[in-house]
Amino acid sequence: MTLQNPSSLTQNSDGDAQEEPVRRRGWFASIWHSRNGRIGIIIVALVLIAGVAGLAGLTPHAPDTQDPTQVLKGISVSHLFGTDQFGRDVFSGALQGLGVSLEIAFLSVLIAGAIGSLGGIIAGFFGKWTSAVIMRFTDMMFAIPSVLFALAIVTALGPSIMDSAIAIGVGWIPIFVRVVRGPVLALRESDFVRAGRVLGFSRARLLFRHILPSVAGVIAVQTSLALAWAILAEAGLSFLGLGPPPPVASLGEMVSNSSSLAGIAWWTLVGPSLVIVVAVIGFNFLGDGLRDASDPRTRTR
Amino acid sequence: MKRIVGVRGVASAILALSTAATFSASVISSGGASASQKPRAASSSFVIGTVNSVQKIDPDVVTNFLDFEALGLIYQTLVQENANLNIVPDLATSWNFSNGNKTLTMQLRQGVKFHDGSTMTSADVVASLTRAQASATADPSASYLGSVTNIAASGPNTVVLTMSHPDISVLEGLATVNMAIMPAAAISAGTIATTPDGTGPFKYSSWVPNTSFTMSANPNYWGGKVSLSSVELETIPTEQSISAALQAGTIQMGLLSQPTVVSTIPKSYKVQKAMTLSYRALQMQDRKGILSNVNARRAIACATDRKQILQDSVFGQGKVVGPVPMGPYASQPVSSICPTQNLKQAKKYLIASGHPKGFTFTAITSTDLDSTSAYQAIAMQSQLAKVGIKMNIQNLAANAYIQDWLKGTFQAAFAENGANPNPYVMYGRYFGKGATLSVPAGYTSASLQKELLAGDEVSTPAGQVKAWKKLSADLTGNAVWIWLFTSYDFAALSPSVHGFTLSPVNTTQLSSLATTSVS
Numbered sequence: 001m002t003l004q005n006p007s008s009l010t011q012n013s014d015g016d017a018q019e020e021p022v023r024r025r026g027w028f029a030s031i032w033h034s035r036n037g038r039i040g041i042i043i044v045a046l047v048l049i050a051g052v053a054g055l056a057g058l059t060p061h062a063p064d065t066q067d068p069t070q071v072l073k074g075i076s077v078s079h080l081f082g083t084d085q086f087g088r089d090v091f092s093g094a095l096q097g098l099g100v101s102l103e104i105a106f107l108s109v110l111i112a113g114a115i116g117s118l119g120g121i122i123a124g125f126f127g128k129w130t131s132a133v134i135m136r137f138t139d140m141m142f143a144i145p146s147v148l149f150a151l152a153i154v155t156a157l158g159p160s161i162m163d164s165a166i167a168i169g170v171g172w173i174p175i176f177v178r179v180v181r182g183p184v185l186a187l188r189e190s191d192f193v194r195a196g197r198v199l200g201f202s203r204a205r206l207l208f209r210h211i212l213p214s215v216a217g218v219i220a221v222q223t224s225l226a227l228a229w230a231i232l233a234e235a236g237l238s239f240l241g242l243g244p245p246p247p248v249a250s251l252g253e254m255v256s257n258s259s260s261l262a263g264i265a266w267w268t269l270v271g272p273s274l275v276i277v278v279a280v281i282g283f284n285f286l287g288d289g290l291r292d293a294s295d296p297r298t299r300t301r
Numbered sequence: 302m303k304r305i306v307g308v309r310g311v312a313s314a315i316l317a318l319s320t321a322a323t324f325s326a327s328v329i330s331s332g333g334a335s336a337s338q339k340p341r342a343a344s345s346s347f348v349i350g351t352v353n354s355v356q357k358i359d360p361d362v363v364t365n366f367l368d369f370e371a372l373g374l375i376y377q378t379l380v381q382e383n384a385n386l387n388i389v390p391d392l393a394t395s396w397n398f399s400n401g402n403k404t405l406t407m408q409l410r411q412g413v414k415f416h417d418g419s420t421m422t423s424a425d426v427v428a429s430l431t432r433a434q435a436s437a438t439a440d441p442s443a444s445y446l447g448s449v450t451n452i453a454a455s456g457p458n459t460v461v462l463t464m465s466h467p468d469i470s471v472l473e474g475l476a477t478v479n480m481a482i483m484p485a486a487a488i489s490a491g492t493i494a495t496t497p498d499g500t501g502p503f504k505y506s507s508w509v510p511n512t513s514f515t516m517s518a519n520p521n522y523w524g525g526k527v528s529l530s531s532v533e534l535e536t537i538p539t540e541q542s543i544s545a546a547l548q549a550g551t552i553q554m555g556l557l558s559q560p561t562v563v564s565t566i567p568k569s570y571k572v573q574k575a576m577t578l579s580y581r582a583l584q585m586q587d588r589k590g591i592l593s594n595v596n597a598r599r600a601i602a603c604a605t606d607r608k609q610i611l612q613d614s615v616f617g618q619g620k621v622v623g624p625v626p627m628g629p630y631a632s633q634p635v636s637s638i639c640p641t642q643n644l645k646q647a648k649k650y651l652i653a654s655g656h657p658k659g660f661t662f663t664a665i666t667s668t669d670l671d672s673t674s675a676y677q678a679i680a681m682q683s684q685l686a687k688v689g690i691k692m693n694i695q696n697l698a699a700n701a702y703i704q705d706w707l708k709g710t711f712q713a714a715f716a717e718n719g720a721n722p723n724p725y726v727m728y729g730r731y732f733g734k735g736a737t738l739s740v741p742a743g744y745t746s747a748s749l750q751k752e753l754l755a756g757d758e759v760s761t762p763a764g765q766v767k768a769w770k771k772l773s774a775d776l777t778g779n780a781v782w783i784w785l786f787t788s789y790d791f792a793a794l795s796p797s798v799h800g801f802t803l804s805p806v807n808t809t810q811l812s813s814l815a816t817t818s819v820s
Contacts, residue, residue: 066683068609085561086613086680159695241668241696246679247686257675259541263565 030293037289040224043282050275051102054095054249061089063096064247072265081271085261090254090271097251098275100244104165105230109223111169116176117219121207123177124184135181138174146171150233154242161244168233172226179222183215217294224287228280235276251276346531347798347819349811350543350552352672354536355514356703358505359494360481361433361440365670365703366579366717369478371514371534373809375416376481376499379407379426379460380472382806386578386628386722388472392421392482392500393460402467402760409458414521415484416504423454428485430462432493443737444730445474467758473726478809502527502815511699512536528800528818540672544793553798553819556810557791558672560618571794575805576619576787578721580626581677583664583783584706584714586743591662592712596654598780603639603647604688605681611786613680614673619788624776626787628722629762630769635784637774647688659689664713666694667702674715677785709740720787724769725757732781744781795819 031037053059060080067087075082081090123134141149153167187193188211196206237243238252246253251272258268353367360372379393393407413421430452433440446452448471451463464471474480487498497505502524503516514534518527535552537543540562543555547570557563563572583601585592592598607621623632634640639647651657664681666674678694685692692713697705705711721727731742734750752775756768777784790810792803801817804810 064683066613066680068612071612085616085676086683241675245694245696247682259539260559260561260672262541264561 027293031286031289034289034292036285037292040282040284040286040289043278044286047098047279047282048102050095051099053099054092054097055099055103059089059092059095061092063088063093063249065089072261072268074265075267082265082267084254084258084265084268090268093249093254094251094272094275096249097254097272098279100161100248101231101234101251101276101279104161104168104234105227107162107165108167108169108172108230108233109226111166112172112176112226113219113223115169116173117180117212117215119173119177120180121184121211121215124181125188125203125207125211131181134177138177141171141174147233147236150237151240151242154237159237159242159245161248164234164237164243167237168230171233172229175226176219176222179218180215183218184211187211187214217290221287221291221294224283224290228283228287231276231279231283346533347529347554347814347817348533348535348552349554349556350535350537350546351556352537352540352543352668353556353670354511354699355508355534356510356700357494358497358508358514360478360483360497360499361438361493363478364441364707365699366719367534369719369809370811371516372481372497372499373478373501374503374516374532374811374814375497375501375505376478376483377501378478378480378482379409379475381809381812382473382476382578384802384804384806386806388476391476392426396472398469402469403464405462405464405471406455407460407462409460410523411458413500413523415487415500416498416519416521417484417487418521419484419486421482421484421500422457423460424457425485426460426482427452427454428488429482430460430480432483432488433480439737440479441737442474442477442479442730444733444735445471445477445480445726447729447733447735466754467760470723470725470729470757473721473723503532506531522815524815527815529814532814547793547795550795553795554801555793557793558615558788560616560789560791563791563793566793569796571796571798573792573794573801573803574789575803575810577790578627578719578806579717580622580720580787581614581671581673581715581717581785583681583785584716584741584743585780585782586709586712587781588743588745590712591656591660592743594654594656595779596650597656597660598783599638600647600650600654600688601685601690602636602777602780602783603643603650604685604690605639605783605785606642606684607635607785608641609684610677610680611788614676614786615788619786621785622787623784624773624782625722625724625727625769626720626784630722630724630766630773632770632773632777632784636777638778638780642684644688651688651690659691661691661693662712663693663695664715665702665705665711666696666715667699668696669699670702671715671717673788674717677715706741709743714741724772725753728772728776729753729757732776744779746779749775 031041065088070083070087072085073079073083079089079091081094084090119134123131149171150167153170154163157163157166193206193210196210234243235252238250239256243250243253254272255269262269351367355368355371356365357363357368360376363369363372377392379391380388381391383389392410392413394410396405396407398405409423409426415421430446432438434443434446434449448464448466448468449462450465453461455461481499483493484498487493502519502522504519506515506517508514513536515531517531518529537546540557540559543557544562544566546552547555566572585598587593587598611617611619611621621635623635625632651659664678666678668675675696682692682694706714730736730738732744732749733753736742739745752772756765756772759765759768794801797820799818799820802813804812
């Protein structure tokens with residue numbers, strides 16, 4: 001037996017819940033329906049394609065190949081973002097850097113999303129002692145600025161892709177906990193959950209088959225925003241020299257290295273910065289689209 | 302509703318844009334926190350921007366260039382090197398060698414006062430040199446006094462150094478800040494490591510680690526009136542920020558090493574440059590691991606394109622050098638096995654090493670200490686990869702790098718070391734018998750120790766050339782380290798600064814601040 005959860009219920013004029021009489025869009029269509037969602041999908045798709053191409057080595061030039069004859073060449077058809085002081089193609093480096101950023105961002109958000117969402121669901125569903133322990137723990141984590149937290153972790157663990165992902169992901173866990181706990185508190189007292197209890201459903205079944213799907217939209221929105229933040233955080237760590245070490249390209253490190261060249265070779269700075277900006281904007285727009293799609297009032301017509 | 306969502310979307314995008322743009326904005330326009338500070342009140346206080354920061358304030362233990370600079374304004378030595386690299390008087394006014402160059406007698410300057418008001422005497426000099434020589438002090442330059450068996454006062458203004466063998470290079474050793482003269486009372490009281498007290502033109506005022514080091518004018522300076530009321534060495538994270546701070550008027554002088562940044566400074570600012578008395582090298586720990594294999598090290602030496610590293614790191618503003626970078630004994634050729642990149646030879650050495658497909662090692666850098674070190678590492682990493690040698694790069698904060706360097710807890714380290722025209726002075730402390738920097742040097746050889754000692758004892762110019770040429774050949778032939786290049790340092794000055802001359806001796810580059818003024 002499966003209970004109908006609230007996201008698919010509407011209310012009649014008397015306030016009674018009834019089966020939704022109108023056609024529902026799928027998630028993708030709902031996101032596409034909003035302008036922000038469309039922009040987000042297009043940008044994120046391009047960013048993902050570029051990042052995967054960078055990781056797969058499908059770049060115009062090898063990102064780490066140094067060519068003394070091509071030092072600090074400006075933008076051209078051969079070098080879309082110009083070349084740096086080592087004669088490396090900045091565009092190819094930016095693609096690889098984007099791929100690495102995305103890899104770290106997805107890993108970190110996976111860590112934060114899995115742990116944080118589980119923590120939020122447990123904190124919202126179980127008794128007040130469990131909730132108090134989890135929430136005080138998140139309060140403690142909130143007391144430390146997430147960037148400082150990430151800096152401390154990556155300094156302790158050492159710079160690598162996995163360590164950067166852990167450092168960034170851990171800082172985002174309390175945000176997922178807070179965001180998920182709120183809706184779960186409301187859902188815990190809803191009729192369909194009470195009915196489930198009466199029918200003798202196990203806690204695990206209630207949590208993962210009925211409550212989790214109901215907060216999936218919130219988690220999805222948060223995931224998109226967290227991805228944008230994670231890309232920025234990764235770039236920040238790399239900018240400070242705490243990202244993956246060379247020869248792996250990293251957007252933040254490219255910005256850092258090119259800073260001394262900004263006066264004579266602006267393209268070495270603008271290219272990687274532009275990629276960061278576009279990726280972050282894309283995930284933010286996608287987050288807006290997801291938010292619209294998860295809102296029953298805008299998702300149905 | 303849609304309108305609200307749209308506005309929110311744009312707002313979030315703008316927020317994202319502005320946050321992401323922070324990276325470029327910080328380096329393009331603002332110049333960092335320092336540049337955003339208000340211009341300081343007009344006075345004769347003098348602020349110097351540098352990416353480096355003072356790490357220690359005990360002159361007998363410092364190894365960081367900026368520590369030498371800062372403490373070189375507070376402390377003085379018996380003799381000093383001038384811009385032509387000649388030894389000239391400082392706290393000693395004259396000296397003579399006797400007993401077959403085994404006794405050095407020095408006459409001290411009279412009427413010199415320490416910052417605490419006490420008068421300098423031969424007892425202070427004896428106490429200072431004895432402290433520098435003591436193994437408990439761990440003075441990195443103690444090797445300079447390795448031949449000295451006795452330090453004694455002969456009257457209030459005369460000091461006599463007795464040596465076990467003829468050693469005229471001891472004089473050059475006495476010119477380093479590691480041989481600073483300090484009050485005997487402060488040594489007894491144990492306050493040297495916390496409260497610098499010397500005879501120099503500036504007195505210690507305050508030190509905020511990794512932030513600033515401040516000194517004030519010494520009114521009792523024996524060298525004459527000091528115009529600047531105070532000097533502050535302010536740590537600014539990047540050279541671009543130093544340039545911006547200079548143009549914003551928050552600093553009066555910027556110490557720079559990157560020609561690309563120097564080229565962006567407006568012409569109204571004075572820029573001085575000096576070929577530094579230092580060299581960049583890849584130091585290797587040759588006692589353990591893969592780098593204990595001489596042929597593995599030789600493969601690195603042959604796969605390295607020094608000229609390209611010079612080009613990539615400082616845009617060719619310098620010259621490729623061997624172990625002895627300048628002077629009559631300058632290493633020529635710069636390497637006895639591969640003066641230029643030779644990949645075929647590198648592969649032969651790899652085969653001889655037993656690792657025909659290459660090997661992996663890790664090199665540390667510190668952009669806090671040398672902003673060009675990351676560029677050196679990236680360039681060399683690519684060159685070594687051509688023969689299958691994988692060099693991992695680990696960039697460390699200044700204090701972590703210095704700690705690892707001193708303890709020798711690294712495989713390889715991109716280092717900037719002080720140079721001297723006298724090879725014994727340069728390398729006695731690394732490779733000589735009882736060398737104080739033997740651990741970071743990472744290499745010990747009895748034959749090298751004999752060579753150094755023999756070269757120091759040779760008295761004829763032709764004999765010295767022959768001896769030191771052999772030393773260069775042995776150091777590069779065994780690829781003890783990979784010597785890379787020497788480059789220029791730059792000082793960018795506000796138009797209001799007068800009387801400053803950047804010294805090529807990069808442990809005393811700032812010595813002319815004693816006669817500098819601000820209009």
